[in-house]
Amino acid sequence: xxxxxxxxxxxxxxxxxxxxxxxxxxxxxxxxxxxxxxxxxxxxxxxxxxxxxxxxxxxxxxxxxxxxxxxxxxxxxxxxxxxxxxxxxxxxxxxxxxxxxxxxxxxxxxxxxxxxxxxxxxxxxxxxxxxxxxxxxxxxxxxxxxxxxxxxxxxxxxxxxxxxxxxxxxxxxxxxxxxxxxxxxxxxxxxxxxxxxxxxxxxxxxxxxxxxxxxxxxxxxxxxxxxxxxxxxxxxxxxxxxxxxxxxxxxxxxxxxxxxxxxxxxxxxxxxxxxxx
Numbered sequence: 001x002x003x004x005x006x007x008x009x010x011x012x013x014x015x016x017x018x019x020x021x022x023x024x025x026x027x028x029x030x031x032x033x034x035x036x037x038x039x040x041x042x043x044x045x046x047x048x049x050x051x052x053x054x055x056x057x058x059x060x061x062x063x064x065x066x067x068x069x070x071x072x073x074x075x076x077x078x079x080x081x082x083x084x085x086x087x088x089x090x091x092x093x094x095x096x097x098x099x100x101x102x103x104x105x106x107x108x109x110x111x112x113x114x115x116x117x118x119x120x121x122x123x124x125x126x127x128x129x130x131x132x133x134x135x136x137x138x139x140x141x142x143x144x145x146x147x148x149x150x151x152x153x154x155x156x157x158x159x160x161x162x163x164x165x166x167x168x169x170x171x172x173x174x175x176x177x178x179x180x181x182x183x184x185x186x187x188x189x190x191x192x193x194x195x196x197x198x199x200x201x202x203x204x205x206x207x208x209x210x211x212x213x214x215x216x217x218x219x220x221x222x223x224x225x226x227x228x229x230x231x232x233x234x235x236x237x238x239x240x241x242x243x244x245x246x247x248x249x250x251x252x253x254x255x256x257x258x259x260x261x262x263x264x265x266x267x268x269x270x271x272x273x274x275x276x277x
Contacts, residue, residue: 039069040277043240047270049081052105052114053198054248054255054262063270065240080242080268084129084151094131099124100153105198114261116208120197123159127152136171144173147184155194162194170226183227190252192218199255211256221252236276243269 043065051057067077076085082100104122107115129151136146147170154163170184190198199216206213224246232238247265248258258264 038075041065041067041069041238041274043238043272043274045240045270045272047242047268049103049268050263050266051109051111052103052120054252054258054266055109055111055114056261056263057110058267061270063242063272065272065274080244082125082153092133092135094133095129097126098129098151098153099126101125102159111261113209113211114257117201117205117211117257121157121159123155124157125153125164126156127154127163144171146171160194160197162191162197164191164194164221165189168226178232179229181227181229183225185223185225186246187223187249188221188246190218190221195219195221195251199252199257201256211260214255214257216251216255219250221250222246222248230274232276238274238276239271240274241269241271243267 045063045065047061047063048058049061051059064078066083068075070089075087075089076083079098080100081102082098084098085096086094087096088094102123102125104120105114105117106119106121109115129149131147131149133145133147136144147168149166149168149170151166151168152163153166155161166186166188168184168186170182172180172182175181195216195218199214199221201209201211201214203213205211224244226242226244228240228242230238230240245265245267247253252258253264
């Protein structure tokens, strides 16, 4: 399928934001030390994701790992389907810009009932995050920590025109000298515009699909748990994996899109072979 002008414009905007994000970080990497001292990890693999927000069906997706580490810090790193950069560089506080990509719900999806609803285009979302690290070494590694994290993302591609706020708590620890694991719960709040785009059923949509009409209000839309890890085979080669599970809450859970046609629980997972240099 040939991408539309609108889709190409969104992709261009995503690339532009990505370049801006990296541009804010690269100068920081040069402060105090040479760029050659930074550790970089690149990885590529495969994963699965719901076809759209709340779908029963899953689709294969590429799974990327990209991290630039300065000492014990990650200055730039992938985060699910997005990318974040820590521009603070402090031990106990991380903060900086973030961007993410959200899949479309259009007429090409497998569920032909939901396909009759108004389409929601793929979106590029940009914002910022703030995280507090609390040292809690349960092993002999002083880098083990409990992290409280908040992230705000707003649609910048004229798709749903809303925003989300994600709050998470995770523990990161060195299980062995080769295995790093992190895990913890999270919850996501959706604005009125976001909830309306993904979970409301208008009168016209109800007539076209046969679903009951429904108006979703702003509020917490889901809660879940996420785990991720990295196993270092050698100094350079490593295996990266991530798995998360979430359940919809509030008006998202009550929406006919979820209750009648979708799934109240969904998984996201992936693995990638990485190389550190």
